[in-house]
Amino acid sequence: MRPALVFGLILCLLLALDGVLFVDGLIRRKAEDATSAKLEVVTSGLGLTDLAVATEARYTRHPAVSDAMAPFMDHPGAIEHFPTGTFWLLPQR
Structure with a gap:
């Protein structure tokens, strides 16, 4: 066969x-x-901007792979561990 x-x-x-x-x-x-x-309809009903804004929340992962301290790391004085937290402003109250 020819090339x-x-x-x-x-x-x-x-x-x-x-x-x-x-x-x-x-x-x-x-x-x-x-x-x-x-x-x-779902996102507007729940008041979300998107259904999957970021996947970095540790407490939304499966319990077998999440940290034991994950529920206690999300409070007003906590340090932002992930860079995507700098992209959104705090919600207006």
Whole structure:
């Protein structure tokens, strides 16, 4: 087999794979748009900005992997251990 033929076959295979992934992305986007309205209702009802703002809260992890002191580290005088805490202002009261 000539090298140009091998290259052409590989190129056609990759283009077909790219097309399949593109169509899959379009299908997933439509499914995501359908659930987007439901997520907006939940986040506005709970008063959240997003359902997953940050994943760094230690007490939201599984109890097998969280710290024993995690519930006691979240108080007004606690030091901010994670950098994402600097991105949001404190809630207005």
